[in-house]
Amino acid sequence: MPSELTFSTDEHAGVTCWFRAKGARTVVRYRKSGLTVLELLVAVAVISILLGLLLPATQYAREAARRTTCRNNLRQIGLATQMHHETYSSFPPGNTGAAPGTKMPFLSWQVHLYPYLEQRALWDRARQDYATNPSPFVGHRGFRTVLSTFSCPSDGRAETTHLARNRYIVALSNYLGVIGTDLETNDGVLFSQSHVSVRDIRDGTSNTLIVGERPPSVDFWWGWLYAGAGQRVTGSGDQVLGIRELNARDDQLSLRCAADRLSYRAGSLSDQCHFLHFWSFHPDGAFFLFADGHVDFLSYGAAATVEQMATRAGNP
Template sequence: MLRARPRPGFSLVELLVALAVIAVLIGLLLPAVQKARGAAARAKCQNNLKQIGSALHQYHDTERRFPTGLSGATGGSNRPYLGWLARTLPWLEQGPLWEQVERAFATDLDPAKFYGHAPHAQLSATPVRHFACPSDPRAPGPAVAPGAIAVAFTSYLGVEGTDQYKNDGLLYLDSRTTIADVSDGASNTLLAGERPPPPDNRLGWWYRGWGQNKDGSAEMLLGVRERNTSEAYCPPGPYRFAGGNFDLQCDAFHFWSTHAGGANFAFCDGSVRFLSYAADDILPALATRSGGEVVTVPD
């Protein structure tokens, strides 16, 4: 009668060594995988900004100016509180969504009230993938904001200049700027940059919004030395370009991103560049359209 040969097996020591080797390999590979994912998200984020910048220039080619940063209630617009991002929709392959915008205002008997008209509410809650950085967990939404309003967000805010009072950038309340206004040079002037929405969902709406003072500030517009006029428990500013935190409301008042070390910005020449937080000192010069500053944008 044949006897079965005993099968060779692993000793306890050999098993522990194998597990240790696997753990080391995982420890080595995981940062590389995370780094690759981060690079992919950053590239997608840059591509979104590139498309937005292209849409802004196509708008300019058609209308002979850049879109208004935000239409005020008394600025002569028939679309009060509509943001610049909404106006780029036809050039982002979102023509049907823009038609909904036009119908919403055409049927709104009192658009200056902002709230209450159902077509506007539906649009406010509609996410647009072009406006969301893939590494930004809150964008595009929708989420519930104060007042039980469903809203969708943007990761990209127009650069209004130094702050909400100076109007020295390209996109601000009732702005009507053109390429000819950019005497500082298109390659040295910012159009838009990254900032995730704050934790209470009150700011960062892409469609319509009031911002801090019904001027779009910290909503879909932001200055590089923005002032806080709406949050009693946050410093008044001016705020600077630095890293932020999803859980801090005060980080709504400066540009920052989920990417390590800096954020992406679209420039007036159509380029998109990643600026490190070390570039904060030159950001005011880059944010103004005609300040006469001489700066070198870091690589």
């Protein structure tokens, strides 16, 4: 008797084949491939959960890398300040100011460190530009020259030049010198025309702040790397800043801000008045460089202690 093959479809959409040969019957069942709606929904839910766990972890890892770079930048700056002190027996001036006879008016402390940051050519160019055309400094090449050492990647805006108030193309810095309490007391280490030495720091170099984080203002008018007049032509808010800086109200931006002092706290670009205090894009605090060259992350919750460490000889 010849073999016979028949097909039938069962209620679960499977296919059953019957093979008849020599009086015997072999049954082979085939299941159609594919996912049911329920299985698909479960798969989507699992993928969503995994993505929900993966994205925050990725963001955390990226911020951790940015924090490391930011800390290392300050360490390099700290080493440069130590080398400057070894050469001149003092830390650099926070800002050279504009007193009569000043050869390089309004030059920042950052530029004074260029020779110790492998930027001797830029330092020599700055000296040449000031010798031939001391004012205005906005025409100097260095005014538009970006240095990654002074850019914290958690912000990133200082990694390129920007147009400040539709007037000047300028290079920026995420790190400002610590005046002390404010631009009137000048009781810190870096302020206008300062020449502070280690022997002047009675609180100890390991307890005294010298540089901290403060992102450039949203209009890029505050936070110039090369030079700047700042509040009351002291560089305040531009290259240096007090830990409880006063608002001099001598600029179109500061005129819109309250006269109250702003202590060390969280900030944001949405509030333009936050250029008047130290803050960063890191969660919960900012990095600070101490006068002995070490770097610490200081929490906003420790604002009172930070204020004490901002001065070189006693509490503010």
